[in-house]
Amino acid sequence: xxxxxxxxxxxxxxxxxxxxxxxxxxxxxxxxxxxxxxxxxxxxxxxxxxxxxxxxxxxxxxxxxxxxxxxxxxxxxxxxxxxxxxxxxxxxxxxxxxxxxxxxxxxxxxxxxxxxxxxxxxxxxxxxxxxxxxxxxxxxxxxxxxxxxxxxxxxxxxxxxxxxxxxxxxxxxxxx
Amino acid sequence: xxxxxxxxxxxxxxxxxxxxxxxxxxxxxxxxxxxxxxxxxxxxxxxxxxxxxxxxxxxxxxxxxxxxxxxxxxxxxxxxxxxxxxxxxxxxxxxxxxxxxxxxxxxxxxxxxxxxxxxxxxxxxxxxxxxxxxxxxxxxxxxxxxxxxxxxxxxxxxxxxxxxxxxxxxxxxxxx
DNA sequence: TATTGTTATACTCTATAACTATA
DNA sequence: TATAGTTATAGAGTATAACAATA
Numbered sequence: 001x002x003x004x005x006x007x008x009x010x011x012x013x014x015x016x017x018x019x020x021x022x023x024x025x026x027x028x029x030x031x032x033x034x035x036x037x038x039x040x041x042x043x044x045x046x047x048x049x050x051x052x053x054x055x056x057x058x059x060x061x062x063x064x065x066x067x068x069x070x071x072x073x074x075x076x077x078x079x080x081x082x083x084x085x086x087x088x089x090x091x092x093x094x095x096x097x098x099x100x101x102x103x104x105x106x107x108x109x110x111x112x113x114x115x116x117x118x119x120x121x122x123x124x125x126x127x128x129x130x131x132x133x134x135x136x137x138x139x140x141x142x143x144x145x146x147x148x149x150x151x152x153x154x155x156x157x158x159x160x161x162x163x164x165x166x167x168x169x170x171x172x173x174x175x176x
Numbered sequence: 177x178x179x180x181x182x183x184x185x186x187x188x189x190x191x192x193x194x195x196x197x198x199x200x201x202x203x204x205x206x207x208x209x210x211x212x213x214x215x216x217x218x219x220x221x222x223x224x225x226x227x228x229x230x231x232x233x234x235x236x237x238x239x240x241x242x243x244x245x246x247x248x249x250x251x252x253x254x255x256x257x258x259x260x261x262x263x264x265x266x267x268x269x270x271x272x273x274x275x276x277x278x279x280x281x282x283x284x285x286x287x288x289x290x291x292x293x294x295x296x297x298x299x300x301x302x303x304x305x306x307x308x309x310x311x312x313x314x315x316x317x318x319x320x321x322x323x324x325x326x327x328x329x330x331x332x333x334x335x336x337x338x339x340x341x342x343x344x345x346x347x348x349x350x351x352x
Numbered sequence: 353t354a355t356t357g358t359t360a361t362a363c364t365c366t367a368t369a370a371c372t373a374t375a
Numbered sequence: 376t377a378t379a380g381t382t383a384t385a386g387a388g389t390a391t392a393a394c395a396a397t398a
Contacts, residue, residue, distance in 0.1 A: 018301075018303040026208045029202045032198050032202045100374060132324055148308055159199070337388095
């Protein structure tokens with residue numbers, strides 16, 4: 001039998017201090033990401049796949065190396081990711097006439113349809129996340145977060161992954 | 177020699193749609209988390225340690241099981257985390273008179289000093305993250321995010337970890 | 353019989369180094 | 376000699392099952 005001696009009074013904990021705000025940002029952000037990750041599973045994709053598809057969709061004819069630099073991923077890990085997307089028939093490695101070492105990454109037709117579907121899914125997801133906010137509030141939130149993002153030098157469209165804690169590589173990234 | 181044929185025009189990408197907002201939230205949130213994680217390394221801690229210390233600090237005399245439920249962690253993984261904190265002399269496993277199977281987790285004096293230091297660090301961190309916002313904007317942002325957080329049913333003070341994608345357990349969590 | 357903390361282990365993901373084929 | 380992609384593998388982190396002590 002659990003005692004459950006309903007412990008200790010709770011100190012206040014979101015007093016509106018900068019620290020609490022930073023935590024709140026991380027908390028809501030993480031929730032948004034996890035929630036989206038779940039929505040994408042029925043399509044047979046993981047979050048990482050989505051990032052790659054989006055990047056290929058936006059910047060056409062990227063090389064694997066360029067894609068890795070842009071997303072801050074290791075080329076070695078990108079290989080399997082692209083392999084998987086290729087096996088699903090979403091991405092194609094096109095041969096490069098001018099440099100036979102490298103491939104250019106292309107979306108197949110199926111890949112383009114998938115990307116469209118992902119965009120729709122993203123909108124639906126965003127709508128649920130922001131359900132508590134009216135249109136004006138959403139615009140305000142967007143502007144506030146954009147200010148932070150540019151202030152912090154974040155690459156638009158690139159989601160920094162967590163384990164990058166160790167040694168995130170210098171990113172000669174191009175802008176997406 | 178890299179060709180670097182500065183590829184393809186860039187479609188617009190933060191048009192302010194709900195999907196873009198959800199992405200922006202996740203992006204800024206992830207950045208905040210990574211950045212804080214780096215700041216905590218010099219103290220010899222990882223992000224997970226901080227979460228545990230905070231939780232023990234807030235709710236006194238928790239049991240490992242209770243802590244695990246609250247944070248949504250597996251008891252097995254909590255063991256090593258507590259081991260590490262105990263080895264650093266920050267946490268102590270106190271014996272429980274009424275149930276000799278379980279321990280109650282306590283902060284040592286050193287652990288309390290560390291927690292104070294962490295709180296100061298958190299404030300400094302938040303201040304840097306929000307550097308681009310004036311006090312009024314910070315209050316606005318806090319309120320907007322709080323609306324989302326409560327709307328989404330987020331546990332105050334509990335940061336959902338990413339890999340929970342798989343099968344996050346039903347949390348009989350108590351409130352922190 | 354059920355529960356707390358633990359151990360051992362499988363699985364996934366990230367990071368590093370070495371190899372090949374081109375340049 | 377350097378670079379693109381690949382392979383193999385080390386290293387974290389997360390999840391699951393089984394066990395000893397206690398209830």
